[in-house]
Amino acid sequence: MKRARIYYRGRDVWAVLAENDTVLVLPDGTKIAAEDAQWLPPVVPGAATYALGLNYADHNKELGFAPMLATPLIFMKGGNCFVGHDGDTPRPADGNQMHPECELVAVIGKPARDVPADKALDYLSGYTVANDYAIREYLENFYRPNARVKNRDATTPIGPWIVDAADVPDPQALSLKTTVNGEVVQDGSTGDMIISVADLVSYLSGVTTLMPGDMILTGTPQGVHFCNPGDTVVSEIENVGRLVNHLVPA
Missing domain, CATH: 2.30.30 (SH3 type barrels.)
Known part of the structure; x- marks a missing residue:
């Protein structure tokens, strides 16, 4: 469903x-x-959103970072940053290095605290797609993205829907693709995550109690492509969804 x-x-x-x-x-x-x-946005008002940085080895190499991380690099996202399917995202006039990042999103379905990794997927209600745009000019710290990069209004398209977890038996075996005006700029697989969905749920549940509706953006593969106002960006994940977004002048 x-x-x-x-x-x-x-x-x-x-x-x-x-x-x-x-x-x-x-x-x-x-x-x-x-x-x-x-x-x-298929987001429950008031729910928490956790996002991952540097969770794909190929993207880390692309950015000049070591391919492996000891612990997840997690930051929070506010509700105003989200925009729904087929919506508009403003690109700042000085955001010449703004690029899309296709991400699998795991949605928590029941309270989770200190969950072992081998049981973690049982706590998910479903999955959706996010395009977590980054603006490189605003990046102060690659390891902890600041608010101007990851919490600007309407700069994280998400959706179109949440697909039931039962319909995605293996979240580590999904293809991801981003196109800009029809040109493929990202083409990867969730199997290349450094820290799996199950391990992320387990890790976060050891830090705080995850609640129904909470979301985890799990990172993006390689493919940095700078976008311009007027571009149409499509983020697609196999068996999950196809998310369309339009860049407009800020």
């Missing part, structure tokens, strides 16, 4: 994708065409 959050008749609601993803079924049974929906 795929669950999406949309804006409909003056309020935001959760809906279920049906009929080959072409129809959205609202809680009252009303059906609307998916193409007519105004997509919102």
